[in-house]
Amino acid sequence: MSEDATSGPRPGKTYGTYLRVDELLDLQTLSSDPPEHDELLFITIHQVYELWFKQILWELDRAVVLLGQDERARASHTLGRVRTIVKVLVSQLDVLETMTPLEFASFRAHLESGSGFQSAQFREVEFALGLKDPAAVRRAEHEAARERLRRRLEAPSLWDALLAHLARTGHPVGSTAPGDVPGPATQDAVEDMLLRLYREDPGAALLCEAFTDLDEGVQEWRYRHVKMVERTIGAKPGTGGSAGAAYLRTTIRPAFPALWTVRSRF
Ligand code: HEM
Numbered sequence: 001m002s003e004d005a006t007s008g009p010r011p012g013k014t015y016g017t018y019l020r021v022d023e024l025l026d027l028q029t030l031s032s033d034p035p036e037h038d039e040l041l042f043i044t045i046h047q048v049y050e051l052w053f054k055q056i057l058w059e060l061d062r063a064v065v066l067l068g069q070d071e072r073a074r075a076s077h078t079l080g081r082v083r084t085i086v087k088v089l090v091s092q093l094d095v096l097e098t099m100t101p102l103e104f105a106s107f108r109a110h111l112e113s114g115s116g117f118q119s120a121q122f123r124e125v126e127f128a129l130g131l132k133d134p135a136a137v138r139r140a141e142h143e144a145a146r147e148r149l150r151r152r153l154e155a156p157s158l159w160d161a162l163l164a165h166l167a168r169t170g171h172p173v174g175s176t177a178p179g180d181v182p183g184p185a186t187q188d189a190v191e192d193m194l195l196r197l198y199r200e201d202p203g204a205a206l207l208c209e210a211f212t213d214l215d216e217g218v219q220e221w222r223y224r225h226v227k228m229v230e231r232t233i234g235a236k237p238g239t240g241g242s243a244g245a246a247y248l249r250t251t252i253r254p255a256f257p258a259l260w261t262v263r264s265r266f
């Protein structure tokens with residue numbers, strides 16, 4: 001090395017200025033005062049989640065572009081990366097589960113009506129996949145978030161991009177009967193297309209398996225979140241105004257249902 005590591009700071013870009021570490025470490029402000037020891041873990045975990053949500057949205061948008069260019073292998077690769085991030089998100093729950101119900105109760109009141117329910121980026125991820133509930137736009141906490149959700153409500157989802165790519169590459173979704181009014185593809189017609197595709201086009205089938213991997217990963221997260229909620233607050237209602245675990249159980253459903261239902265027909 002030409003530079004002596006002990007010669008003091010060098011001008012220009014450094015670890016801290018490149019990654020903006022000082023700003024990052026300024027963002028963990030506890031609501032409890034005097035500070036409750038366990039609140040820092042709760043904030044850290046959630047902030048890390050939001051950073052990964054940002055990365056997931058970045059990658060999902062890329063996957064839509066790649067599918068639009070019929071770059072099937074690269075789209076699969078990108079979805080594999082998202083799937084791996086989701087695995088990290090699931091395993092992060094282990095850290096939060098080291099918090100006992102009493103430790104959580106020590107600062108829960110400070111959360112007031114705040115809830116994961118209000119995570120705009122989580123809803124954006126759902127919209128990007130194709131799980132679009134227009135009511136989520138109205139519920140977002142501020143206008144910038146509503147605007148982002150409105151944009152994604154109207155933009156083609158990852159699922160739309162898959163169907164368009166498959167249609168261009170020999171797998172159109174046919175109408176169920178002659179004279180059918182054109183409209184969104186019915187689940188039956190999509191299943192028929194997938195059934196043929198899995199038998200006839202192994203390359204396209206692998207892409208569909210990458211979609212299935214991702215969908216399974218998101219459902220794994222939802223399931224583990226429910227278990228964490230049950231062990232932490234039992235059957236109490238949530239701070240967001242829902243029934244809590246009972247509500248969350250109803251959200252464990254696939255984003256790409258046809259990829260699951262078709263399996264009964266092989
Ligand atoms: C001790 C830890 C946690 C508890 C007790 C908890 C509890 C809850 C409850 C009860 C709900 C239902 C909505 C409501 O508040 O009424 C909810 C929703 C939600 N939580 Fe958590 N949560 C915890 C950790 C997390 C973490 C680490 C994340 C990661 C971002 C998260 C993200 C979400 C999301 C996205 C929803 C909305 C789910 C949906 O509507 O499909 N939660 N949580």
Ligand SMILES: N[C@@H](CC(=O)c1ccccc1NC=O)C(=O)O
Nearest residue numbers: 111114115116117237238239240
């Ligand atoms: N909904 C949780 C509170 C909670 O977990 C939370 C509160 C504020 C910000 C994020 C949260 N995480 C997930 O819902 C509860 O009812 O205790």
